Amino acid sequence: xxxxxxxxxxxxxxxxxxxxxxxxxxxxxxxxxxxxxxxxxxxxxxxxxxxxxxxxxxxxxxxxxxxxxxxxxxxxxxxxxxxxxxxxxxxxxxxxxxxxxxxxxxxxxxxxxxxxxxxxxxxxxxxxxxxxxxxxxxxxxxxxxxxxxxxxxxxxxxxxxxxxxxxxxxxxxxxxxxxxxxxxxxxxxxxxxxxxxxxxxxxxxxxxxxxxxxxxxxxxxxxxxxxxxxxxxxxxxxxxxxxxxxxxxxxxxxxxxxxxxxxxxxxxxxxxxxxxxxxxxxxxxxxxxxxxxxxxxxxxxxxxxxxxxxxxxxxxxxxxxxxxxxxxxxxxxxxxxxxxxxxxxxxxxxxxxxxxxxxxxxxxxxxxxxxxxxxxxxxxxxxxxxxxxxxxxxxxxxxxxxxxxxxxxxxxxxxxxxxxxxxxxxxxxxxxxxxxxxxxxxxxxxxxxxxxxxxxxxxxxxxxxxxxxxxxxxxxxxxxxxxxxxxxxxxxx
Numbered sequence: 299x300x301x302x303x304x305x306x307x308x309x310x311x312x313x314x315x316x317x318x319x320x321x322x323x324x325x326x327x328x329x330x331x332x333x334x335x336x337x338x339x340x341x342x343x344x345x346x347x348x349x350x351x352x353x354x355x356x357x358x359x360x361x362x363x364x365x366x367x368x369x370x371x372x373x374x375x376x377x378x379x380x381x382x383x384x385x386x387x388x389x390x391x392x393x394x395x396x397x398x399x400x401x402x403x404x405x406x407x408x409x410x411x412x413x414x415x416x417x418x419x420x421x422x423x424x425x426x427x428x429x430x431x432x433x434x435x436x437x438x439x440x441x442x443x444x445x446x447x448x449x450x451x452x453x454x455x456x457x458x459x460x461x462x463x464x465x466x467x468x469x470x471x472x473x474x475x476x477x478x479x480x481x482x483x484x485x486x487x488x489x490x491x492x493x494x495x496x497x498x499x500x501x502x503x504x505x506x507x508x509x510x511x512x513x514x515x516x517x518x519x520x521x522x523x524x525x526x527x528x529x530x531x532x533x534x535x536x537x538x539x540x541x542x543x544x545x546x547x548x549x550x551x552x553x554x555x556x557x558x559x560x561x562x563x564x565x566x567x568x569x570x571x572x573x574x575x576x577x578x579x580x581x582x583x584x585x586x587x588x589x590x591x592x593x594x595x596x597x598x599x600x601x602x603x604x605x606x607x608x609x610x611x612x613x614x615x616x617x618x619x620x621x622x623x624x625x626x627x628x629x630x631x632x633x634x635x636x637x638x639x640x641x642x643x644x645x646x647x648x649x650x651x652x653x654x655x656x657x658x659x660x661x662x663x664x665x666x667x668x669x670x671x672x673x674x675x676x677x678x679x680x681x682x683x684x685x686x687x688x689x690x691x692x693x694x695x696x697x698x699x700x701x702x703x704x705x706x707x708x709x710x711x712x713x714x715x716x717x718x719x720x721x722x723x724x725x726x727x728x729x730x731x732x733x734x735x736x737x738x739x740x741x742x743x744x745x746x747x748x749x750x751x752x753x754x755x756x757x758x759x760x761x762x763x764x765x766x767x768x769x770x771x772x773x774x775x776x777x778x779x780x781x782x783x784x785x786x787x788x789x790x791x
Contacts, residue, residue: 300323300324300325301324301325301571301572301790302324302325302326302327302569302570302571303316303319303324303325303326303327303570303571303572303573303574303786304327304329304560304561304568304570304572304573304574305326305327305328305329305573305574305576306329306548306551306561306573306574306575306576306577306582306586307328307329307330307331307337307575307576307577307728307763308328308329308330308332308335308336308337308532308542308544308576309335309336309337309338309339309576309727309763309764309775310336310337310339310527310528310531310763310772310775310776310779311337311576311762311763311764311766311775311776311778311779311782312328312330312337312574312576312762312763312779313328313335313528313531313532313535313779314365314531314762314775314776314777314778314779314780314783315574315576315760315762315778315779315780315782315783315786316328316535316540316574316779317365317368317369317531317534317535317538317540317779318365318368318369318779318780318783318784319783319786319787320535320538320539320540321368321369321538322783322787324786324790325539326539326540326541327540327541327543327568327570328535328540328541328542328543329543329546329547329548329561329563330542330543330544330545330546331545331546331547331548331728332544332545332726333544333545334528334544335528335531335532335542335544336525336528336529336532337352337528337576337727337763338351338352338353338723338727338734338764339351339352339353339524339525339527339528339772340352340525340528341523341525341528342611342716344611344613344714344715344716345613345713345714346613346664346665346668347611347613347657347663347664347665347668347670347714348523348656348662348663348664348670349611349656349663349670349672349716350523350524350525350654350656350672351525351609351611351718352524353524353771353772354519354524354624354654354656354672355385355512355517355518355519355624356379356517356518356519356520356524356527356772356773357511357512357515357516357517357518357771357772357773358511358515358772358773359379359516359518359773361773361776361777361780362377362527362772362773362776364780365531365776365780366534369534369537369538371534371537373530376526376529376530376533376534377520377522377526377527377530378520378521378522379518379519379520379521380518380519380521380659381400381516381517381518382400382517382518382519382623382624383399383400383401384397384398384399384400384622384623384624385398385399385400385512385513385517385624386398386622386624386625386626387621387622387624387625387626388486388625388626388628389625389626389627389628389703389704390482390628391628391630391702391703394412394482396408396409396412396413396482396486397622398486398513400516400517402424402513402514405513406420406421406424409483412482413478413480413482413483414479414480415478415479415480415483419477419478422477423477423478423487423509424509424510424513424514426477426506427506427507427508427509427510427513427514428510428514429463430463430464430465430504430506430507430510431507431510431511431514433463433464434464434504434507435507438768439768439774439777440777440781441781442750442751442752442767442781442784442785444750444751444752444754444785464504465502465503465504465506466502466503466504466742467502467742468502468503469498469499469500469501469502469503470487470488470490470491470498470499470501470502470503470505470506471484471488471498471499471633472503473503473506474487474488474498474503474506482628485628485632486628487506487509488632489626489628489650490505490506490508490509490512491505491739492605492676493508493770493771494508494604494735494738494739494769494770494771495603495604495605495606495676495733495734495735495738495739495770496604496605496738496739496740496744497636497639497640497738497740498632498636499633499636500640500740500741501738501739501740501741501744502739502741502742502744504742505739511773519623519656519659521659521660522660522662523656523660523663524772527772543563546563546564547563547564548561548562548563548577548586549562549563549564549565549586550562550586550588551573551575551582551586551587551759552567552569553587553756553759556755556756556757557756557757557758558570558572558573558756558757558758558759559571559758560573561573570758571758571790572758572759572760572786572789572790573758573759573760574760574761574762574782574786575759575760575761575762575763576762576763576779577728577763578727578728578729578730578733578736578763578765579598579736579749579761579765579766580598580599580730580731580736580765581728581729581730582761583595583598583599584599584730585728587756592755593755594749594753594754594755597747598737598749601737601738601747602640602737602738602740603679603730603731603733603736603737603738604679604733604734604735604736604737604738604739604770605639605640605676605677605678605679605733605734605738606676606677606678606679606680606719606720606723606731606732606733606734607674607675607676607677607718607720607723607734608645608674608675608677608689608692608717608718608719608720609672609673609674609717609718610671610672610673610674610693610696610715610716610717611670611671611672611673611715611716611717611718612670612671612673612708612712612714612715613664613665613668613670613671613712613713613714613715614668614669614670614671614708614711614712614713615667615668615711615713616667616668616669616711617667617668617669618655618669618704618706620704620705620706621653621655621658621704622655622658623654623655623656623658623659624652624653624654625652625653625654625655626650626651626652626653627650627651627653627699627700627703627704628650629646629648629649629650630648631648632650634646634647634648635648635649635650635676638678639676639677639678640678640738640740642678643678643679643681643683644678644683644688645675645677645678645683645688645689645691645692646675646676647695648695648699649675649676649692649695649696649699650675650676651673651674651675651696651699651700652672652673652674652675653671653672653673653700654671654672654674655669655670655671655672656670656672657669657670668713673696675692675696677719677720678720679720679731679732679733680720680721680724680731680732681731683720685719685720685721689717689719697709719732720732720733729765734764734770735764735765735769735770736748736749736764736765736766736770737765739769748765748766748767748768748769749761749765749766749767750766750767751766751767751778751781751782751785752782752785752789760782760785760786761778761782762775762778762779762781762782763775763778763779764778766778766782767781768781
């Protein structure tokens with residue numbers, strides 16, 4: 299009899315796990331509470347404008363390629379990926395602009411010219427970032443922490459013997475400051491802490507691995523937007539036999555004597571041999587298991603959540619050549635910005651603004667002579683703030699800053715608008731407090747505190763997604779699904 303697996307959530311992690319297990323012969327049901335799969339990687343349409351709702355850049359594309367290879371599908375039949383000449387354009391308040399080129403030589407030359415740092419030093423920094431990746435990827439990204447075999451091999455021994463090179467005892471900011479004198483350069487590299495919702499002044503320098511992933515391994519866009527990846531994964535999931543149920547909210551994980559055995563969906567009971575939760579870890583314990591007292595439930599409830607976000611989806615009249623596809627308008631006091639987010643739990647008074655314009659590479663995403671602006675700032679997780687009032691203030695701050703730094707007047711040119719805030723993030727994706735990545739990485743032990751892919755307390759329960767190991771971001775979430783599927787296969791052999 300085929301083993302039945304229930305998967306909670308149709309984000310990239312849940313889809314990745316479901317696809318692999320179905321290919322391996324398991325009977326897989328996937329339940330998604332929304333009308334579409336993709337989780338945070340979704341899409342909205344407004345008055346002829348289309349927006350990706352969340353992630354906008356794909357790194358480590360080989361992870362996605364491997365998933366398609368696993369099910370004997372050709373990725374190019376579903377998704378068209380392309381590299382960018384300019385990964386991101388950075389704007390500083392004094393008028394300086396810096397292009398982060400995908401070409402390594404052009405990148406180093408640009409950073410050296412604009413920041414006044416030597417090319418040799420920038421090369422050394424990129425090699426430092428690569429070294430962290432080389433030592434950690436196999437052990438910390440591609441394998442489960444719960445398996446002894448992960449640590450009983452030459453690769454793990456090599457990492458453990460050079461653990462000082464992982465740079466866990468300095469913060470990202472201190473490490474970056476040790477390389478560079480130019481404060482703008484330090485700010486640019488500090489920015490990568492936000493890729494997993496953390497504070498560079500607290501997060502360990504090990505996270506400087508992210509710069510290698512983007513600059514050395516490369517970053518890509520999907521020609522029809524990141525949501526096209528969600529649709530592609532849905533298609534191959536159906537091809538291998540995954541039963542996908544949309545608008546199907548899981549209300550409860552059934553369990554007896556710490557053994558899970560079923561789900562309650564829309565008041566109906568379904569029995570399973572194993573459950574995979576692609577939902578937020580805290581939501582899984584508190585709301586789905588009804589568990590507030592186990593060691594794991596207590597531990598995760600006490601850990602600091604990652605940051606959240608506020609996104610304005612603006613349909614804008616006109617074309618703006620001074621913007622690239624991905625753009626950053628930096629704040630003047632970066633440390634204060636993170637202090638406001640994580641300590642004061644307030645919207646930054648001078649936020650760093652991210653602007654993503656997919657219509658610059660896909661003209662179908664906006665009407666003629668118009669652009670679709672995805673405008674995001676990092677925000678605190680929800681702890682009872684008056685979001686409506688705060689967002690009204692923030693909107694004015696952003697419009698004024700864009701006019702001041704870019705010379706673009708938006709007031710009369712915004713023709714449609716939708717807003718995403720931490721409360722909506724929580725309701726749409728079941729991410730507790732609206733945090734984007736589960737727990738933050740604001741201490742040196744964070745990587746070891748993240749939920750493991752196999753539950754230690756509930757037999758038959760597994761976790762994947764951005765709040766579980768190995769963390770957030772498209773490639774890591776896909777890897778979490780892969781690791782989880784491998785554990786399920788091993789346990790049921």
